[in-house]
Amino acid sequence: MTIITQVEARDIRFPTSRQLDGSDAMNEAPDYSAAYVILHTDQSDDLTGHGLTFTIGRGNDICVAAINAMASRLEGRHLEDITANMGQFWREMTSGDSQLRWLGPEKGVIHLAASAMINAVWDLWAKREGKPIWKLLVDMSPEQLVSCLDFRFVTDALTPQEAIAMLKHMAPGKEAREAEMRANGYPAYTTSAGWLGYDEDKVRRLCREALDDGWEHFKQKVGGNLEEDRRRAAIIRDEIGEQRTLMMDANQVWDVDETIANMRDLAEFNPHWIEEPTSPDDILGHAEIRNRLFDSGIGVATGEHCHNRVMFKQFMQAGAIDYCQLDAARLGGLNEVIMVLLLAAKFDIPVCPHGGGVGLCEYTQHVSMFDYIAVSGSLEGRLLEYVDHLHDHFIDPVRIRRGHYLLPEAPGYSITMKAASLDDHTYPTGREWQ
Amino acid sequence: MTIITQVEARDIRFPTSRQLDGSDAMNEAPDYSAAYVILHTDQSDDLTGHGLTFTIGRGNDICVAAINAMASRLEGRHLEDITANMGQFWREMTSGDSQLRWLGPEKGVIHLAASAMINAVWDLWAKREGKPIWKLLVDMSPEQLVSCLDFRFVTDALTPQEAIAMLKHMAPGKEAREAEMRANGYPAYTTSAGWLGYDEDKVRRLCREALDDGWEHFKQKVGGNLEEDRRRAAIIRDEIGEQRTLMMDANQVWDVDETIANMRDLAEFNPHWIEEPTSPDDILGHAEIRNRLFDSGIGVATGEHCHNRVMFKQFMQAGAIDYCQLDAARLGGLNEVIMVLLLAAKFDIPVCPHGGGVGLCEYTQHVSMFDYIAVSGSLEGRLLEYVDHLHDHFIDPVRIRRGHYLLPEAPGYSITMKAASLDDHTYPTGREWQ
Numbered sequence: 042m043t044i045i046t047q048v049e050a051r052d053i054r055f056p057t058s059r060q061l062d063g064s065d066a067m068n069e070a071p072d073y074s075a076a077y078v079i080l081h082t083d084q085s086d087d088l089t090g091h092g093l094t095f096t097i098g099r100g101n102d103i104c105v106a107a108i109n110a111m112a113s114r115l116e117g118r119h120l121e122d123i124t125a126n127m128g129q130f131w132r133e134m135t136s137g138d139s140q141l142r143w144l145g146p147e148k149g150v151i152h153l154a155a156s157a158m159i160n161a162v163w164d165l166w167a168k169r170e171g172k173p174i175w176k177l178l179v180d181m182s183p184e185q186l187v188s189c190l191d192f193r194f195v196t197d198a199l200t201p202q203e204a205i206a207m208l209k210h211m212a213p214g215k216e217a218r219e220a221e222m223r224a225n226g227y228p229a230y231t232t233s234a235g236w237l238g239y240d241e242d243k244v245r246r247l248c249r250e251a252l253d254d255g256w257e258h259f260k261q262k263v264g265g266n267l268e269e270d271r272r273r274a275a276i277i278r279d280e281i282g283e284q285r286t287l288m289m290d291a292n293q294v295w296d297v298d299e300t301i302a303n304m305r306d307l308a309e310f311n312p313h314w315i316e317e318p319t320s321p322d323d324i325l326g327h328a329e330i331r332n333r334l335f336d337s338g339i340g341v342a343t344g345e346h347c348h349n350r351v352m353f354k355q356f357m358q359a360g361a362i363d364y365c366q367l368d369a370a371r372l373g374g375l376n377e378v379i380m381v382l383l384l385a386a387k388f389d390i391p392v393c394p395h396g397g398g399v400g401l402c403e404y405t406q407h408v409s410m411f412d413y414i415a416v417s418g419s420l421e422g423r424l425l426e427y428v429d430h431l432h433d434h435f436i437d438p439v440r441i442r443r444g445h446y447l448l449p450e451a452p453g454y455s456i457t458m459k460a461a462s463l464d465d466h467t468y469p470t471g472r473e474w475q
Numbered sequence: 476m477t478i479i480t481q482v483e484a485r486d487i488r489f490p491t492s493r494q495l496d497g498s499d500a501m502n503e504a505p506d507y508s509a510a511y512v513i514l515h516t517d518q519s520d521d522l523t524g525h526g527l528t529f530t531i532g533r534g535n536d537i538c539v540a541a542i543n544a545m546a547s548r549l550e551g552r553h554l555e556d557i558t559a560n561m562g563q564f565w566r567e568m569t570s571g572d573s574q575l576r577w578l579g580p581e582k583g584v585i586h587l588a589a590s591a592m593i594n595a596v597w598d599l600w601a602k603r604e605g606k607p608i609w610k611l612l613v614d615m616s617p618e619q620l621v622s623c624l625d626f627r628f629v630t631d632a633l634t635p636q637e638a639i640a641m642l643k644h645m646a647p648g649k650e651a652r653e654a655e656m657r658a659n660g661y662p663a664y665t666t667s668a669g670w671l672g673y674d675e676d677k678v679r680r681l682c683r684e685a686l687d688d689g690w691e692h693f694k695q696k697v698g699g700n701l702e703e704d705r706r707r708a709a710i711i712r713d714e715i716g717e718q719r720t721l722m723m724d725a726n727q728v729w730d731v732d733e734t735i736a737n738m739r740d741l742a743e744f745n746p747h748w749i750e751e752p753t754s755p756d757d758i759l760g761h762a763e764i765r766n767r768l769f770d771s772g773i774g775v776a777t778g779e780h781c782h783n784r785v786m787f788k789q790f791m792q793a794g795a796i797d798y799c800q801l802d803a804a805r806l807g808g809l810n811e812v813i814m815v816l817l818l819a820a821k822f823d824i825p826v827c828p829h830g831g832g833v834g835l836c837e838y839t840q841h842v843s844m845f846d847y848i849a850v851s852g853s854l855e856g857r858l859l860e861y862v863d864h865l866h867d868h869f870i871d872p873v874r875i876r877r878g879h880y881l882l883p884e885a886p887g888y889s890i891t892m893k894a895a896s897l898d899d900h901t902y903p904t905g906r907e908w909q
Contacts, residue, residue, distance in 0.1 A: 067570075067573055067576070068573040068574075068576075068577065069573060070573075071573070071574065071577075072574065096574070096577055096578060097573070097574050097577045098574035098577075099544065099572060099574040099575050100541070100544060100574060100575045100577070100578045100585065102540070102544070103537060103540050103541050103544060103578065103584065103585075104578070106536070106537050106540050107534070107537050107584070110533065110534060110536070110537060136501075138533060139501055139502040139503060139504075139505070139531070140502075140505065140506065140530070140531050140532035140533040140534060141533050141534045142501070142502075143502065143505075143530055143531045143534070144530060144534045144537065144538070144583060144584050144587065145582075145583055146727070146755065146780060147754075147756075148579075148582050148583045148756075148782070149578060149579055149582045149583010149584050149585060149586070150537065150541070150578050150583050150584035150585065151534065151537075151583060151584065152583070153578065193730065193754075194730060194753060194754040194757060194760070195730075196730045196731070196732065196733075197730060197731035197732060197760060197763065293580070296627065296628060296629075296630045296631060297630070297631035298630065298631060299630075319628060320581075320627075320628040320785045321580065322581075322582075322782075322783065322785040322786055322789075323628060323785050323788075323789065324758065324759075324789060325758075325788075325789045325792050325793060326628070326631060326785075326789075329631065346580060348582070348756075349756065351754045351756040351757050351760075352756055354757075354759075355756075355757065355758060355759045355760075358759050359759060
C-alpha cells in the first residue's frame with residue numbers, strides 16, 4: 042500500500058513575456074506558469090506523483106491556494122483505495138465538497154486546481170505500475186476504463202454501456218496501432234512560427250527552420266489587425282507553399298458576425314481551421330460560424346478554454362466544431378479528458394489537443410496516443426499541437442522527429458519537472474525572478 | 476473628484492450549517508459567506524463603496540485572494556473617471572488583465588471576485604449621487620445606460636442600437652411604474668419553508684407562518700429521495716392549497732432523462748417550475764427537458780450558477796428556459812446583470828433573480844425594480860425570491876410586506892453590512908468562529 046503523506050503545491054512561473062513567446066490577440070504578454078503539485082508518499086524509493094495546471098502568470102498563486110484548500114482530500118489516503126474506484130474519486134474531487142464546488146462548479150480556478158491534483162494521482166499510479174500513462178490506459182479492460190469515469194450530466198449523449206461497447210469494438214487492432222505509434226509517432230503541427238508578437242522577418246525565418254525540420258502543418262495567430270493578419274498569412278503561405286496546412290487562431294477576440302467577415306477575407310490563404318474565433322462559452326455562436334463558413338471550406342476548432350465535459354458534449358451535439366481541442370490541464374484531469382475522447386469518438390469529431398504553455402505537450406502526447414490506440418482508432422484529421430518552449434525543464438520531455446511526436450516510454454504522465462527548474466522558477470523567490 | 480484610496484477585502488462567514496438553513500440536494504450544509512469589498516475614499520464624509528460576492532463557506536478565502544490580486548486596478552483611481560466610461564471599465568475589470576482572464580475566462584473565482592469589486596463601484600457611485608441603485612439606473616437616458624455595457628460576444632443577439640431602442644420604447648411609462656412600485660412593492664415568493672434538511676413538522680409549521688404573513692408563492696427543494704420529495708410536496712400542497720404557487724428546485728443533481736422521469740412523477744403536485752434540474756452549463760439539456768415537459772405545464776428555470784451573459788444569451792436563443800434566475804453576485808456585477816435583463820426582455824423571458832444566501836435579496840430588489848420600471852415594463856411571470864436569513868446584518872435590509880418587497884430608498888446598493896456584523900463574522904478570527 043502507498044500512502045499519500047503530503048500534498049506540496051508550488052507557484053512556478055517562466056518569464057516568457059520577455060520575448061513575447063506565446064503572444065496572441067487576447068493574451069499579449071503571457072508568463073507561462075504552472076500551479077504545480079507534488080504528492081509525497083511513504084515509499085522508500087522516493088515515489089512521488091506530479092501534476093500541474095497551466096496559467097499564464099498572475100493568478101497562478103490563486104490556483105496554488107485552491108490546491109492547498111483541497112490538500113486534505115488526498116493527504117493520508119492510500120493510492121490503492123483511490124485507484125480501485127477512480128470514478129468515485131473523481132466525483133469526490135470535483136463535487137464532493139459542495140462548499141468548494143460552489144466556486145465553479147467544475148470551472149475556473151477550482152477546476153484548474155482539481156485538474157493538477159487529479160493528474161498527479163494518475164502520474165503516481167502510472168509510476169507505481171511502471172508504465173507511461175498511455176500504456177496504463179491501453180492495458181485496461183473496457184470495463185476498468187469506464188469505471189474511472191463519472192457519467193453525471195452526460196448520459197443523454199453517452200452511457201457507460203455504450204462506452205464499453207465502443208472500447209470493445211476498438212480492442213482488436215490495439216496491438217497493431219501501438220506498434221505503429223512506436224514506429225512512426227503521432228503527426229503534429231507547429232505553432233512556434235506564428236506568434237502575434239513576432240516580427241515578419243522572424244516569422245519567415247522560423248517557417249524556414251520548421252520546414253527544414255520536416256514540419257508539414259503550421260498555425261498562425263490572427264485577430265490583431267486584419268491587414269497584418271493578411272500580411273503574415275501571405276509570408277507563411279509563401280514559405281510553406283499551397284500544399285501544406287495553415288491553421289489560424291483568433292484567441293476569442295471576435296464576435297460571430299465579425300468572425301464570418303474576417304474569415305471570408307482570410308479565406309484566400311486557404312486556412313484549414315479557424316480556432317477560438319469567439320467566446321469559448323458560445324456553443325451556438327460556434328455552430329452559427331461553422332454553418333456560415335461551411336462553403337469556404339474553413340473548419341471550426343475550439344476547446345482550450347472549454348472547461349468541462351458538459352460543454353464539450355454540447356459543442357458536439359450542436360454540430361458546432363470540426364475539431365475538438367481539449368486541454369489536459371483545464372478539464373478536470375485525465376478522467377474528464379477520457380470522457381471527452383469517448384464523446385468525440387461517438388460524434389466522430391477528431392481530437393487535436395491544445396499544446397504549448399508549459400507541460401501541455403508532455404500531457405497531450407499520452408492523450409492522443411491513447412486515443413488512437415484504444416478509442417478512435419483513427420488519425421484522420423488528427424494533429425497534435427507542438428510548441429517548442431520550456432521542454433528542457435522536464436525530466437521526460439517530448440521527443441519530436443520530422444513533425445511527429447515519438448511514443449513516450451518512461452513511467453508516469455511525463456510531467457515531472459527537474460528540481461533545479463522548480464527552484465529557479467519558484468515565484469517570486471526563485472533565481473529567475475530575483 | 477473622489478479618489479479610491481484602498482480596496483479592503485474581508486472573509487465573512489455565517490455558520491448557517493449549524494441549523495441546516497439553506498440545505499439542498501447538492502449543498503447539504505452551507506455556511507453562507509461573503510467575499511466582502513470595501514472601497515475606501517479620500518472623502519471627508521467617510522464615503523465608502525461596498526460589494527460582496529456570495530459563497531457557501533470553504534473557498535471564500537480564495538475569492539478574497541482574487542480580490543486582492545485585482546485591487547491595484549482600482550486603487551488610486553478617480554470614481555468619476557470610471558463612471559464616465561462604465562462599459563470600458565467593465566471590460567478592463569473582466570478582460571483587461573489577460574493573465575488573470577486566463578483563470579476564467581469570465582467564470583469561476585476570478586469572475587466572482589470581479590463581481591464584488593464592480594458592485595462596490597456601483598454602490599459608491601450611487602451613494603455619491605445620493606440615490607438607490609435602481610433609481611440611479613432609472614434616471615439614466617437610454618444612451619447613458621447602454622454606454623455602461625460591454626456588448627462583446629452578444630452582438631449576434633442584441634446590438635447597442637437595439638438596446639437603446641428598447642429602452643426608449645419603455646421610457647413613457649417609467650414614472651407611473653415607479654409610483655406603482657412605491658405603492659405596492661414587487662411580488663415575491665418564499666424559499667424559507669422548503670429546505671431539504673428541515674423535518675416535516677418544521678416544513679408544515681413554516682408554511683403556516685408564511686401563509687399568515689401573506690405569502691402566495693412557495694418553493695421546495697427536491698432531488699434527495701423521490702419519496703421524501705413527494706411527501707414534502709404533499710405537506711406543502713396540503714397547507715397552501717391548490718391555488719397558490721409551488722416551485723421545485725433540484726439544485727443540479729439530475730441528468731436529463733432522470734429529470735423527465737422525476738418531474739413526471741412530481742407533476743401531480745402541479746409545480747410551477749423545476750429549477751436547476753441538471754448541470755448549470757447544459758443549455759441543450761435544459762432545452763430538451765423543457766421540450767419534453769412542455770405537455771405537463773412545468774416550466775424550466777435556471778441561472779443562479781449561470782456565469783456570464785454568453786451563457787444566458789444561449790439559454791435564451793435555444794429556448795431552454797421559461798424563467799431567467801440571474802445571480803447578482805455571480806454575473807460580473809451590475810453591468811452584466813443589466814445586459815442579461817435586456818437580453819431577457821428581447822427574448823420575452825421573465826427574470827426571477829436568485830435570492831437568499833447573504834445579501835442576494837438586498838441586491839436583487841434593485842435589479843427587479845429597475846427591470847420593471849425601465850426594461851421589461853411587466854410583472855407577468857415575475858417573482859423575486861425571498862429567504863428570511865441574515866438580513867439583520869445589513870444597514871439597509873430588505874423590507875417585506877405581505878409577500879412583496881418594498882422599494883429601497885437609501886442611497887447605494889443596500890449591501891453595506893454593519894461594522895459589528897463584519898467583525899463578529901470575520902473568518903476565522905471573529906467572535907462567531909472562536
